[in-house]
Amino acid sequence: NAGVMQNPRHLVRRRGQEARLRCSPMKGHSHVYWYRQLPEEGLKFMVYLQKENIIDESGMPKERFSAEFPKEGPSILRIQQVVRGDSAAYFCASSPNGGSTEAFFGQGTRLTVV
Amino acid sequence: AQTVTQSQPEMSVQEAETVTLSCTYDTSESDYYLFWYKQPPSRQMILVIRQEAYKQQNATENRFSVNFQKAAKSFSLKISDSQLGDAAMYFCAYRSGRRSSGSRLTFGEGTQLTVNP
Numbered sequence: 001n002a003g004v005m006q007n008p009r010h011l012v013r014r015r016g017q018e019a020r021l022r023c024s025p026m027k028g029h030s031h032v033y034w035y036r037q038l039p040e041e042g043l044k045f046m047v048y049l050q051k052e053n054i055i056d057e058s059g060m061p062k063e064r065f066s067a068e069f070p071k072e073g074p075s076i077l078r079i080q081q082v083v084r085g086d087s088a089a090y091f092c093a094s095s096p097n098g099g100s101t102e103a104f105f106g107q108g109t110r111l112t113v114v
Numbered sequence: 115a116q117t118v119t120q121s122q123p124e125m126s127v128q129e130a131e132t133v134t135l136s137c138t139y140d141t142s143e144s145d146y147y148l149f150w151y152k153q154p155p156s157r158q159m160i161l162v163i164r165q166e167a168y169k170q171q172n173a174t175e176n177r178f179s180v181n182f183q184k185a186a187k188s189f190s191l192k193i194s195d196s197q198l199g200d201a202a203m204y205f206c207a208y209r210s211g212r213r214s215s216g217s218r219l220t221f222g223e224g225t226q227l228t229v230n231p
Contacts, residue, residue, distance in 0.1 A: 031216055042205055042221040043159075055216060089157060095217040101147055101166075101209070103217035105159035 003027070004094050004106035005074075012112045019079040019086070021109045025094030031055075032075040033103055034067060037089040049075060050098070082113045116141045118208050120222035127196045128230050134181075135191045135225045137206030145211030148182065148189045149219070154202040162204070165189065167211070193227075201229040 003026035013019050025032050030051050035043040048056040049069040060067070064082075069075040079086055089110045093103035117140045127133035139148070150162040165173045165182050172180050177194045193200055206222040209215070 033216070033218055035219075035221075042223045043219070045218055045220065048216050048218050055214075056218065091159065093159075093217070093219075098216040099213050101164065101217070102149075102161065103219065108157045110157075 004029075004092060004104050006090075006092050006106035006109050008109060009107065010110050010112070012114060013082050014114055015083060016081050019082050019111055021077040021079075021090050021092075021111070022074045023077070023092030023094075023106060024074040025092075026096075026104055029094035029096050029104075031095045031098055031103075032069050033093045033095075034075075034077050035091045035093070037091060037108070039088070043091060046077070055098075079111075082111075084113050087111055087113045116143070116146075116208050116210065116220050118206050118220050118222040120206055120225050122225045123223070124226045124228070126228040126230060127193070129198060130195055132192060132194045133196055133227065135193075135204050135206075135227070137189045137191070137222055139187050139189065139206070139208050141187070141208065141210075143210055143212070147209040147211065148180075149207040149209065150178070150180070150189075150191045151205045151207060151221075152200075152202045153205060153224075159205075163191065196229050198229050198231060201227055203227070 005024040034046040037043045045059040047067045064080045089108045091108045093105045095103040146167045148165045152160045181190045203224045207219040
C-alpha cells in the first residue's frame with residue numbers, strides 16, 4: 001500500500017557502519033511493525049511499536065538492533081555495526097490500532113552490506 | 115507459538131487454468147485470522163484474501179478463493195483462470211485474535227508461482 005512510506009528503498013553500507021531505516025505509517029495509524037526478509041525466505045517479525053512504546057520486541061536480535069517510534073516523525077529501525085548477514089529486505093507495516101484486522105505494508109528497504 | 119508451513123516451494127500453471135497453493139498452520143488459539151499475500155518482483159506485499167477463523171464460509175475475491183479447514187488447520191488458496199500477472203511469490207500468514215498481538219503476522223516460507231503462456 002503506497003500509504004506506508006519507507007526510505008531509503010536501497011541502502012548500501014560497509015561492514016561496521018550503522019544503518020538507519022525509516023518508516024512513515026499511513027495517516028491515522030499509530031501502530032508499526034517491522035519485518036525482515038532474508039533472501040529466498042519469508043518475512044520474519046522483528047518488533048511491534050506504538051507511538052513512544054515498544055509493545056513486542058521478541059523478534060529483535062539481542063545486539064546491534066534497536067527500534068523507536070517517537071511521538072513526532074517516522075519509526076526508525078537502527079542497525080549498528082552491520083555485518084554481511086544483515087543484508088536483507090526490511091519491511092514496515094502499519095495499522096490504525098491494535099485491534100484492526102489488517103496491517104498495510106510499505107515497499108521495503110533493501111539493505112546490502114559490503 | 116504459532117507456525118505456518120507452505121510445503122510447495124514452487125508451483126507452475128498454464129495460463130487460464132486453475133492452481134491450488136497449500137498452507138497449514140499450528141495454533142492452540144480459537145480466535146485468529148489467516149491471509150494470503152502476493153509479492154511480485156517489485157517486493158510490494160499485496161493482500162490477496164483474508165479469512166476470519168470464526169467464519170465457516172470460505173472467503174472469495176474474484177478469481178481467488180480459499181479452502182479453510184479449521185479442524186485440519188489447513189488454508190489453501192485457489193487461483194482460477196490464471197493470468198500472467200498472477201506470477202509472484204505467495205505467502206500464507208497467521209494473525210492471532212489476541213489484542214496484545216496487534217496486527218502482527220506470522221508468515222510461511224512462500225510458494226513461487228510461475229504462469230506459463
